Amino acid sequence: MALIITIPGLVRLAIVSDPDELRRVNDAAVVARPLSGRGGLFNRSVAAKLAVFRTPDGDIWPAFRDRHDPLRAEHQKDLEGVLSHIEPLLQRIAPEIAELSNYVGGGRLRRSLGVVVQQAVGRLFRPGYVASEESYEAARTLQAWLAAWPLRAWWIRYSGALQAALDRIEAVSERDMACAHATALAMENIVKSIELMRELALQGGNLAKIDPKDAMLRTLRAPAHVVREARDGDFVDLIRLRSRTLVLLAVETAHQQRASDPGSAFFAGSWNECPAHGLVPALLSKVWQVAKDQAQGGA
């Protein structure tokens, strides 16, 4: 059952964590991706945070495009087509996979994990993508911006760090907005997954015992929350959404309840299905497999 919090003037919020409810709310006609900022100060602050994810000429980042936006559907289809060629793509990022596998197997990285993941993700979109500590720092800034409390958010914006981070991410992505989204925001889930894999691998010889698919299922992480807004009031099953309710879809919590289904982390089958829904699990499996092979080879 969803948790509804309403404090007039401050917040109008619904937190949905049940997997079935989450899917139905996500698909409901009154629930939209763009946030108006109405409903209370909290709603306004969240909307203001997402509003920055636009290019200088106003183009919207793909993950924030509305359901009925024809460009969203078109981009999603195109990108899914590109990302469905899993083997060649994994081949393209074999050096990064090797680095990640080494890390999972207990080795040390010469650069930070985030940089490696960012480069791997970036090269899926643009073969020439080069990540650096600065580009990863930019991604961290954007992630911090989304999670920050008001004072910190204010500082991130007014210190210029936010704009600098957006500029850097867009520059290294060569204005490819899907790439920008993946290398700034989505990649952090892969970083978490790799960290979990390393922990898993280092416990009692799991690397040898657990097969890649199982390891992937245990470590795959979804975004903690995805936000939506109920533009008008309506009931979705038993959940009463008042108009301008900020809907927090607790995707990771829901995914943990359906951990055997990797699709639940990617809204598989929904209008907003992540185009990388096949690629990310394959990438994680591959990392585990290579780590396993390296361990066996070393032994």
Place this chain on the structure above:
Amino acid sequence: MSRENDGFVYHRGLLQAVLDVVYRVVNFFVRWDHLPTLLGSANLSVFRERLREHNLHHAGYGTAPPGWKTGNDRWRSADGSFNSLDHPRMGMAGARFGRNFPLPECVPDSGDNLLEPSPRVISQVLLARDTFIPATSLNLLAAAWIQFETHNWFSHGLPRPENAFKIPLEPGDTWPDPVDGCMQIRRTVPDNTPREPWLGATPTFCNINSHWWDAGQIYGSNRERQMEIRSKADGKIKVGDDGMLPPDPDHQGADLTGFNDNWWVGLSLLHNLFAREHNVICDGLKTRYPSWNDEELFQRARLINAALIAKIHTIEWTPGILGHPALDFGMHANWSGIPNRVLRAVLGKNSEAAYGIIGSPTDQHSAPYAMTEEFTAVYRLHPLIPDDVDLRRLDVAGVEHCKLVDMQGGASRKFMKSHGFVNLLYSFGTVHPGAIRLHNYPNFLRQFTKEGQPLLDMAAIDIMRDRERGVPRYNRFRELVGKKRVRTFEEITSIPGAAKKMRAIYKGDVDRVDLMVGLLAEDLPDGFGFSDTAFRIFILMASRRLKSDRFFTDDYRAEVYTDFGLDWVQNNGMKSVLLRHVPQLGPALEGVNNAFAPWNVLRS
């Protein structure tokens, strides 16, 4: 704030910021229309500033850059281009409609939701006229006038047959033209110009007319049409030997004029009247500037005539239909400012409040000028049209009962000829239009035959137009113009039985109420002819049509209009125009302060 609005940014002054806070507090306790006149008028000005800041959104131009033509700097181009010399596409014919709400709010429902509830059922149950409800403070010229004006401002073009909406008919519906058990409604002409990626899911449509208040309904929105209507001598508009506009060879029953879609006798009266006015202005100019050629005379006369029409609309028609003292004061202030020396000294020459919008600096506020889809939505005022009209003659007592359907379309010119321009003007001045309320939609328009179109239920079409163009439904619309959402149907309306019917049709969901239904159902402020919600868009756009237009602001000066032209606009109004061209109306207009109020009936 972004490139979306083509770089236009709203700048709020300190006084405006303070007044905004003060009136938020005041309005928590008292509605604007319950305040004393001056305070109420200031309240409207605060609303307008708020709307200027938050309710202007650019949807792209959708047109190619126009080419420069001689005279574009001095007078209005035929297609409205170069009104803004820095942004020549702004407001030109063919440019897209803008929006009054953030673009993500202007997204149509998807799939079946778009057709729910059935617009045909709404037409039958909520809109159909049972008995005619008159608007007793107005005459029928007021109804014709607003159509005359909207033909100046916008047209989406004639819908084409492909991909029509199919509205399933309820059992027992006697719609005479069903196709597979459905009523078909053609879609709005699509905008096939390249879409900017920032438009998101918001649909865009193009205005085939110029967006400016340039009397394009008389002069056309392209050079070819303009040349067709001109006599090519002394700047005048072509008229026949009888002084009337000639027939349009391509549009049976309509007069040859700038824009003559949906033609009827009411439009013909006003087009003829202002064509005559144009020609008289030409005579006046010719006398004073004998060296001017046909083009110069025509274009200068057009500027003057268009400004006069804008003035009549601002200070006569509007206070006529929205009879509230604060609004009356506000509209006069819009045009000529508040005649108070102290206020003028304090606020300065560029102040709209002190000196009026006319002649003040041009300002687009937060977005490039364009008519908006929401503006077209609130101007769906078909209930003004009666089904039957009692016609009178100046020289004979008694009335002739006529059906309005017999004085429109292909029958218009014949009807005009048989009844006469003078008698028809007199008749229109003495009968009432319909009140803009539920259950008052003209029935002939609910089963209407139009050349080249299938049988039309205009009421159902009006509902579908708002839906397909992504205009938010009533409750969200209220919220977006700064009013509270309603929670119950009873909060919308006190019309007996209406709330119950609406609840049944909308299945208890007040957020689904269509905009037009809500606007027609809403309880009105005292003296108002249409809803306060629609009025919010009006507050914004009525001023914007003037404030954005170079020819009403920066270039409203003698070098452009001539001293004769400025005097002409200053000294004339609807009554003087009527009396100049139809002096026989003198007794009917005697003692009538507003030409859109009912005139004297001379022989009952």
